[in-house]
Amino acid sequence: MSESVISISHLDKTYRNGFHALKDVSLDIREGEIFGLLGPNGAGKTTLINIIAGLVMKTSGSVLALGKDVEKDYRFTRSRIGLVQQEIAFDPFLSVIETLRLQAGYFGIANAEPRIDQLLKELRLDDKRNAVGRSLSGGMKRRVMIAKALVHDPEIVFLDEPTAGVDVDLRENLWSLVEKMKEMGKTIILTTHYLEEAEALAQRIAIINQGKILFVEEKEKLLSDHGTPLADIYRKYVHQEKTV
Amino acid sequence: MNFIPVLTIAKKEISHVFKLPLQVLGAPIATSILYFLVFGHAIGSRVGDIQGVSYIEFIMPGLIMMNMVTGAFNGVFSSLILSKYMNTFTDLLVSPMSYLEIIMGYVIGSVGRSIITAGAIYVCALFFVPFRAEHPLFILLMLIFVGACFALLGFIVGVVADNFEQASIFPNFIIMPLSFLGGIFYSVEMLPAFAQTLSRYNPLFYMINGMRYGFYGIADVRPLVALGVVFTVFIAMLAITWFLVRSGYKLKQ
Numbered sequence: 001m002s003e004s005v006i007s008i009s010h011l012d013k014t015y016r017n018g019f020h021a022l023k024d025v026s027l028d029i030r031e032g033e034i035f036g037l038l039g040p041n042g043a044g045k046t047t048l049i050n051i052i053a054g055l056v057m058k059t060s061g062s063v064l065a066l067g068k069d070v071e072k073d074y075r076f077t078r079s080r081i082g083l084v085q086q087e088i089a090f091d092p093f094l095s096v097i098e099t100l101r102l103q104a105g106y107f108g109i110a111n112a113e114p115r116i117d118q119l120l121k122e123l124r125l126d127d128k129r130n131a132v133g134r135s136l137s138g139g140m141k142r143r144v145m146i147a148k149a150l151v152h153d154p155e156i157v158f159l160d161e162p163t164a165g166v167d168v169d170l171r172e173n174l175w176s177l178v179e180k181m182k183e184m185g186k187t188i189i190l191t192t193h194y195l196e197e198a199e200a201l202a203q204r205i206a207i208i209n210q211g212k213i214l215f216v217e218e219k220e221k222l223l224s225d226h227g228t229p230l231a232d233i234y235r236k237y238v239h240q241e242k243t244v
Numbered sequence: 245m246n247f248i249p250v251l252t253i254a255k256k257e258i259s260h261v262f263k264l265p266l267q268v269l270g271a272p273i274a275t276s277i278l279y280f281l282v283f284g285h286a287i288g289s290r291v292g293d294i295q296g297v298s299y300i301e302f303i304m305p306g307l308i309m310m311n312m313v314t315g316a317f318n319g320v321f322s323s324l325i326l327s328k329y330m331n332t333f334t335d336l337l338v339s340p341m342s343y344l345e346i347i348m349g350y351v352i353g354s355v356g357r358s359i360i361t362a363g364a365i366y367v368c369a370l371f372f373v374p375f376r377a378e379h380p381l382f383i384l385l386m387l388i389f390v391g392a393c394f395a396l397l398g399f400i401v402g403v404v405a406d407n408f409e410q411a412s413i414f415p416n417f418i419i420m421p422l423s424f425l426g427g428i429f430y431s432v433e434m435l436p437a438f439a440q441t442l443s444r445y446n447p448l449f450y451m452i453n454g455m456r457y458g459f460y461g462i463a464d465v466r467p468l469v470a471l472g473v474v475f476t477v478f479i480a481m482l483a484i485t486w487f488l489v490r491s492g493y494k495l496k497q
Binding site (some may be wrong): 050052075077078085087089090092102107 | 246248249251252253255257327330331332334335336337338339340341342493496497
């Protein structure tokens, strides 16, 4: 069995407004796997990811990435984590290349040009390198978000609904990119509302609802045990939770 | 300390001078020239010398200081509030930068930008006043630390304010009145006793007089006192900013 690259233990998060977003979450994510984290809106997926990435402060519990505490050893962990956020977030007045150079600078990379060139090619952004953010289509913006998250060549990549609102062509392009990242040995944590996406990509799947992890299971075992598509399993668990 | 991220932020902030030259340089230069023409030339000729220098020379250091503080404040504040609106501040929060490095990046960038603005205003001022810099090192220290004080204030307001309306209170209702009351256009010796005492509670009074000392060797306050006050304000601003960022207030949930 592969080693855990992320180890979450009894994680709890209550926001200042009193919303209890995560309830005693414990989870291990293995090295090199694609981990699908599914759940309805407001289930706690983004909160969980943001705590690991450093955007949200936990209330209690512990989170280790590559064996280091994400708060105490944040320099170590953040330089090894890449986050593709749900929302498009980059300066619309900067060009694609300027955006990526800035991002590389924030991560302390002195000569990022070879890496940026490689990413632009892989994400089919090469001809848009000098285009300013506001002139890009929604799909292109999403690619820039992915390029930003990968510019420091992280070992762990969080993809928080990366294909929301993108066309079929780009979705397939992103899927193949995810597969490629896996081949390169990266660990990928994917949240998505497209269950067929999780079914196609993920090796293990967790369903989270109302701040609680309902189950974590190998995808193959999950599908064979239930004998139904993932969408039906998802509906069954989330619906059960609602009726409890 | 990793200097690449710090310099990345600083470079981005300074690049605004070249990307938005009319806004960053043009506006303060135009305003200063108007002040030189109206107050310096038209009114100054009737006022005569103050503390041994012409009126236009007397007001020049204060005008540089006023533009410097508003530029340093507005630069950081607008960058920060825009990055909050665009959600790009998260790029810094997920990076391996420490809070101090983030603050330093903004402060160095803003100070650099303000020094360029101050230099440009001074070059324009040379059309009205002869070149004279009695204590150039003192001028540089004042530019760096005063710029840093107001860059930090801009950072604090950028974090705390939810919109431009809230933040406009500072430049319009606090910085500008304190600049004018800090003695840009007059010496405190011209004021009644109670107003003189009141002026000494205004940090801009020390900043403007410090600058005047740097250029002409004249001031209403001892230069080391001016420098001491500026340094104390800098430390206080740094402490507040550090505490604010560390707490995650309005930056992290």
